[in-house]
Amino acid sequence: MEIEELQATWTAMSQELDKQKRLTDKIILEMTQQKYKSKFHGITLYETMGSVICFATALFLVFNFYKLDTWYLMLCGIITLAFLVMLPILTLSTLGKLKNLEISEYNYKETLQKYTKVKNRLLLVQQFGVYASFLLLFTTLPVASKVLSDKDFFLMEKDVWLYVFIGVVVVFLVFFARWGYGCYKNITDSAEDILKEME
């Protein structure tokens, strides 16, 4: 098939499509009200679920904060609380900006630029989250130990299974962080490639 044939096929197909009227008033109106279930709206599902878990845990910690009776346990508690509240807010607000990008005002190039900028911010938040989750692991353990079983993690006798547990969690965190970061990185890289190509 030659280029000219592609053009001719496109034109013929367009004429055929113009004859096929599939949309009804009702379907169009429903689309304008986003009544259809779209995968697009589920994109932030993981992030929203994660945030609910974080906020619920933070609330639980606030109510049990009085159990943290030494300065170092309080410090761990404050760091844990800060991350549990800050990280979801940062992630959700960046995702919100991405979803509400005003695409009607800009041309293709400008949209791509703005989109890439917000995506990069999301990547930065993601990176921050990766490093924070490691620190969070070591502040959560003493806090959880005290709040849930009233034991001072720093003073208690540690058995070998605890070290195994920490090891497993660290390995899981490394893989999970790499996977999550990789997802966002791929998306941002491909957007930047197109931008470079347009310049």
Add this chain to the structure above:
Amino acid sequence: MDREGEFIQVIKENEGVIFKITTIYTDNREDQQDLYQDIVYQLWKSFESFRGEAKFSTWMYRIALNTALTHIKRNKRKGHSVAIEEVVLQQTELYDTAFEQRIKILYKHIHQLNVLEKGLMLLLLEGKSYSEISEITGLTPSNVGTRLSRIKLKLRSKIEKK
């Protein structure tokens, strides 16, 4: 006619255009339906602010292509996809076999292009002028010309290899 009625009218007049955009930017029916809904939703959201300063088709292509662009990036992490044939089938069920085959080949060639090239090729096939393509994409008209020549060369070499 009220604003809602006007909108329904323009969507009905342009449903084929939206269909073509969603077909070249997706590779399975589910994604195509999602993108279709998203484009209609974005057009409705901006319909109030459309004051007729730009040509209606320029405005519509701009929003539809921008939606496709951001939609693709958002959905890129998904792995599953079905062959393009399944998407095209829905449209070609009324056509004869030879025509259906030609359409499949046409989409197959377009699908080999990158996101930007797809947009440019679509606008060219839709009969848009370089200045109109420039207005939609933000590229200069001369840049549009250069890029389209390159795309044609790329397509030609792919077609010849077959």
